[in-house]
Amino acid sequence: MATSTTIPITHETPRVLLYAIERIVAISAVRRACIVTQKVFETMVKGDHFTKSDESPVTVGDFAAQALISQIIHTVFPDDPIVGEEDASELYSPEKKEILHNITSIVNEGLTADRLDYEKEDWAIGLGRDISPQEVRENIDRGKHNGGNVGRMWTIDPIDGTKGFLRGGQYAVCVSLILDGEPVVGVIGCPNLPHDLNNPEGKKGWIFSAVKEQGAQRFTINGLDPIPLGMPSVSPESIVVLESVESGHSSHSFNSRVRELLTLKEPSLQMDSQAKYCSLAMGRGHLYLRMPTRPDYEEKIWDHAPGALLIKEAGGQVTDSRGKQLNFGLGRTLGKNYGVVACGSEVHSRVIDSVQAALEESRERAKMN
Numbered sequence: 001m002a003t004s005t006t007i008p009i010t011h012e013t014p015r016v017l018l019y020a021i022e023r024i025v026a027i028s029a030v031r032r033a034c035i036v037t038q039k040v041f042e043t044m045v046k047g048d049h050f051t052k053s054d055e056s057p058v059t060v061g062d063f064a065a066q067a068l069i070s071q072i073i074h075t076v077f078p079d080d081p082i083v084g085e086e087d088a089s090e091l092y093s094p095e096k097k098e099i100l101h102n103i104t105s106i107v108n109e110g111l112t113a114d115r116l117d118y119e120k121e122d123w124a125i126g127l128g129r130d131i132s133p134q135e136v137r138e139n140i141d142r143g144k145h146n147g148g149n150v151g152r153m154w155t156i157d158p159i160d161g162t163k164g165f166l167r168g169g170q171y172a173v174c175v176s177l178i179l180d181g182e183p184v185v186g187v188i189g190c191p192n193l194p195h196d197l198n199n200p201e202g203k204k205g206w207i208f209s210a211v212k213e214q215g216a217q218r219f220t221i222n223g224l225d226p227i228p229l230g231m232p233s234v235s236p237e238s239i240v241v242l243e244s245v246e247s248g249h250s251s252h253s254f255n256s257r258v259r260e261l262l263t264l265k266e267p268s269l270q271m272d273s274q275a276k277y278c279s280l281a282m283g284r285g286h287l288y289l290r291m292p293t294r295p296d297y298e299e300k301i302w303d304h305a306p307g308a309l310l311i312k313e314a315g316g317q318v319t320d321s322r323g324k325q326l327n328f329g330l331g332r333t334l335g336k337n338y339g340v341v342a343c344g345s346e347v348h349s350r351v352i353d354s355v356q357a358a359l360e361e362s363r364e365r366a367k368m369n
């Protein structure tokens with residue numbers, strides 16, 4: 001649906017207006033998904049999740065957030081394909097009817113929640129209308145697009161770090177817009193990220209947004225007073241490494257060897273989800289290091305597209321372990337997994353050298369065994 005607020009992009013349009021509607025739609029969708037996932041967490045009974053075929057957990061919150069975000073994006077941009085993590089195949093059997101109804105009421109709470117000022121524009125006409133269980137399934141399944149490097153597509157990770165979400169730890173609601181294989185808009189909501197690191201029990205919740213060549217900001221969940229993000233420079237010996245909580249998702253032992261090679265003194269900071277990219281962009285931690293634990297696991301584009309853009313726009317660099325750009329145009333995954341290295345530009349080449357040295361050591365060890 002073309003809305004009257006859609007700004008025509010012509011050669012005369014000032015650059016700053018590019019993706020203005022896309023950014024605000026993504027922020028609205030992410031904020032509403034954060035509200036509903038927090039509600040799901042508060043009412044969730046311990047152990048309340050299903051297990052997917054790859055053994056990873058999925059909750060009512062993941063399904064509801066994907067349906068809600070997909071509905072909001074699709075109403076404004078009906079021609080844009082979506083690559084989403086979840087699918088609704090589990091929600092067709094008669095015994096899942098009650099769960100589907102539960103998910104539907106959560107989605108509708110999210111769609112009808114009070115509007116903030118920026119949601120009083122023409123694009124937001126889809127908000128405020130209830131959708132049916134059938135529409136919930138259609139919205140989730142709209143995320144089945146195969147990806148690729150031509151044209152526009154959105155990515156949705158409705159709850160990134162579901163294991164963190166279940167533990168009451170960090171998780172992130174992640175949306176990106178990719179154009180011809182390159183992320184151009186990224187929005188990440190981190191409902192459990194404290195406002196003040198020195199007061200972890202105090203107020204929580206940040207939304208991060210980045211637009212290609214327009215910088216990156218953060219703001220509180222219900223505000224839109226942006227604080228610009230710029231990664232502070234760090235001396236190599238003071239680097240704090242950010243890594244997954246789950247040792248099955250990225251290699252802790254590899255990271256500790258890289259820390260030795262870089263002669264780092266500070267302990268690493270473990271955190272679930274793309275909150276690591278956000279933390280890095282805020283200067284809470286300086287190097288996100290993610291090396292595979294299994295040769296066959298392919299990193300998913302929705303797990304890195306918004307985070308990678310955020311770091312780039314905050315002045316940092318994101319590459320694989322060989323210093324190559326991540327390729328978001330290969331399909332639903334980043335292809336063969338050479339890990340992810342995100343850090344400030346001034347330390348990047350030094351980090352890559354240490355990562356390569358640690359990889360060479362592992363190859364030598366493997367030869368001897």
Ligand SMILES: Nc1ncnc2c1ncn2[C@@H]1O[C@H](COP(=O)(O)O)[C@@H](O)[C@H]1OP(=O)(O)O
Nearest residue numbers: 056161162244245246248249250272273297303
């Ligand atoms: N074997 C694996 N290697 C790397 N990442 C994984 C693996 N299994 C799951 N993941 C994904 O890692 C992400 C979370 O990373 P972290 O542990 O750093 O928070 C999730 O998106 C999770 O997928 P899923 O969403 O299916 O659970």
Ligand SMILES: [Mg+2]
Nearest residue numbers: 085157159160
């Ligand atoms: Mg997820």
Ligand SMILES: [Mg+2]
Nearest residue numbers: 157160161303
């Ligand atoms: Mg994820």
Ligand SMILES: [Mg+2]
Nearest residue numbers: 056057085162
């Ligand atoms: Mg998952």
